[in-house]
């Protein structure tokens with residue numbers, strides 16, 4: 226634990242993200258003694274709270290969302306580092322209030338980690354405000370860094386504009402664009418699985434893999450977020466960021482080191498190798514009842530589900546289809562990556578007519594039952610028949626260490642100055658460049674009208690038809706028994 230003082234300054238401190246994720250994650254890090262010895266957390270928003278009211282409110286959130294590690298005595302020690310400044314960060318004049326408040330709380334030598342946890346429409350104004358108040362420049366050993374939440378822009382043009390604004394105030398090395406999927410242990414473990422072992426990487430290519438399927442399914446619907454979601458849709462909300470991040474981890478070339486530049490170079494290279502996605506490669510859907518949710522346009526064509534087929538035009542993946550799907554109001558809350566291997570080249574066994582071996586399937590279960598499963602064919606004892614069996618790995622059985630929330634890891638990395646798991650400017654822009662034309666298919670007068678799907682299913686039939694075009698189906702994984 227370093228003794229250099231750090232202040233974590235959360236803009237949008239009264240919002241949902243701070244309440245459910247950021248403060249609970251910081252509390253957990255404190256409980257695990259992973260925060261610097263000399264730290265302060267300062268919440269900023271317009272609401273008129275006292276320090277104590279802010280602490281009380283966050284206590285309740287932390288007791289709910291960090292329930293496992295919560296205890297009253299630890300909270301009291303943590304809360305002594307928690308402060309509040311009521312200010313409107315979109316008003317340049319209010320930065321005087323912020324600076325005066327900080328002077329009362331922190332030492333002059335404190336580094337600053339800013340966290341933009343506000344509506345994305347406010348990013349540019351607040352960043353400009355930080356710049357105008359001269360709060361973005363490192364002061365001797367005291368660094369200044371900024372974490373920017375998703376969505377980073379709504380398309381390539383807005384992302385570029387935002388990057389330009391960011392770069393007038395911060396240098397790229399100070400910028401941490403967050404995608405919380407990169408903070409998930411199981412996502413990071415994809416790289417360990419591939420590159421800390423020798424036996425998987427030799428078969429991790431077009432010679433052995435038939436196709437790869439990535440699913441990020443949710444049971445929840447848009448809930449109270451319809452106002453945001455109806456302008457976003459599943460492609461912006463999940464694909465351009467989270468699902469694409471999983472794809473980069475599973476498909477990228479091995480970086481020379483687990484260091485920010487090396488890792489991010491490979492991710493960018495991968496995204497830039499993806500063949501432009503065509504109309505034919507896309508299936509969308511909307512769950513029944515979406516249009517009657519408060520905040521949704523009555524004639525909305527916003528997709529709440531999408532399935533995509535894409536190809537990566539490089540040596541390793543030539544000809545291997547990647548199928549991606551994500552949606553709301555589905556049968557399961559599950560994120561998984563299935564690698565379906567090719568059939569053996571020659572069959573020496575006498576199979577009955579119509580019988581065939583199932584292909585080997587490797588399932589990387591990202592959440593909720595974190596683990597890895599390998600399905601293979603086995604002889605049924607005492608018969609000449611066969612059936613598939615599974616080799617299972619579950620985190621909960623193999624490790625006593627608990628899987629921490631993604632925000633814990635990412636906040637800690639930003640405090641330590643490790644940007645490896647954060648998006649670089651060129652990565653964000655490449656991701657939008659890939660998705661802009663796909664999103665365009667779902668918007669405007671020519672928009673594909675998404676077929677409705679029943680809640681609690683795995684999406685519209687079109688998603689199955691997308692795979693059927695190449696004679697494939699969405700495969701069941703070993704991740705959850707009851708999955709659809």
Ligand code: BG6
Pocket residue numbers: 375443462463560
């Ligand atoms: C967010 C999306 O980024 O990710 C939400 O805006 C989505 O719509 C969430 O529900 C999913 O995250 P997780 O970690 O629950 O899979």
